[in-house]
Amino acid sequence: MEKRVLGKTRLEVSVVGFGGIPLQRVDRDTARELIHRASDLGMNFIDTARGYTVSEELIGHALKGCREKWIIATKSTARTYASMKSDVEISLRNLQTDYIDLYQFHLVKTHEQFDEIMGEDGAYRALQEAQKEGKIGHIGFTTHDLGMLEKAIDSGYFSTVQFPYNIIENQGEKLFEKAKAAHIGVIAMKPLAGGAIEEGSLALRYILENPHVTTVIPGMDHIKQVEENGAVGNERLKITDVEREKIQKIARELGENFCRRCGYCGPCPQGVDIPTQFILEGYYLRYELQDWARERYVALAKNAKDCVQCGICEPKCPYHLPIRKMLERVKENLS
Incomplete structure (x- = not known):
């Protein structure tokens, strides 16, 4: 499978990675089967999170005996030093490893959260210590907010950023270019717009056509999905004119009632996010x-x-x- 360098981490990751959120729906044996088949097809990057209930544990079980084949990314919503220190240890135990390649801040929404993370008693210091102790390799940042994405890139504190990107949600494209210029890896999440896009292969090819995206992480919980997504990374074909028309049609039809998570609608007087x-x-x-x-x-x-x-x-x-x-x-x- 095609590999791209994940920014300043210098890790070579498969252009199609394994999104771990849907693993919550399967049992241990199925998770192992899916992940092993993904590896056979050349995938070497897997993304999960503390908040994905049993996803970390299932991945840990699946990677027994083949940990060295995978670059593991997980993430936490912890914002304080103490809570992040605790979450790193839990992730290590769940994943049954002594080293996590990429540990990310999960779903940072506001300047206040960012400032808390970066403060004296913030979670960033805990991840820096984990790096020094050899427990994690690199620190990443995930968000659905365009302003937070730009702040993370401009700060220089992060090796990677993760942001929604798909046929409907392409508001991050200019910032992806900026990230690549700064040697920050770009991880595209929500490639099918949370399942709204049915043309999975076309959706992934659309994303990977962008040279500023390092890897895309579709969620998978069926072998058929693994096979189809793996084929994109191994046999990615140029998008035809007919397919571009289909892309435009998908964007028009779904775009009429699809939130791009840009955040311009806020703040709500009632406090609704x-x-x-x-x-x-x-x-x-x-x-x-x-x-x-x-x-x-x-x-x-x-x-x-x-x-x-x-x-x-x-x-x-x-x-x-x-x-x-x-x-x-x-x-x-x-x-």
Whole structure:
């Protein structure tokens, strides 16, 4: 499979990596079968997270005896020094390894969270210590917010960034170019827009056509998905004119009611994090993670049920989405 260098890490990663979030739906033997087949097809990069329930544990079990074949990335929502130190140790135990290649800050949303991470008692110091102790190799950053993506790139503190990128959500393209120029690896997540895009092979080829993207991490929980995604990395064909027309059609049809998570709709006077509502709804509707999505939705301090239909958000949306109607739909699905 084609390999690209993951920024300043200098790690050579497969252009198609293994997204670990859907592994929550399978048992240990199935996870092992999927991951071993992915390795046979040339995949060597696998991404998971502390928040993906049993995903880390399943990967740890699957990699027994073949750890050296894989570059492991995981991530944590910890923001403080103590909580991140704890999470690193948990990840090491779950993954059954003494070394994690890439440890990432998970879903950083605000300047306040960024400042907390980078503060004296912040989580960044814990990861620096883990590096010195040989427990992790590199520090990465993930977000759905365009402003946070730019802040992470400009800061110079991170070896990689992870951001949504697909046929519908291409708002990060200019910043991907900026990241590559700064030798920061770019990991494309949500390649199928949370399952909204059905043309999987075409979607991956669209992403990998961008030379500023290092690797794409589609989630996989069936052998058929592993085979199809692996074929893209091994036999990637040039996109034809007919396929470009299909891409444009997909973007037009889905774009009318699809949140790009740009964040321009905020701040909500009621304190609702609007893009997060649609992210969780996507997991509920298209990832078959209903319980996982609902638990996180209910745990939010404010969610779609707190919308008072004031409409302040809608004129701010550059894509003219009917946000109030979309929040009503979220409330019906997740409340």
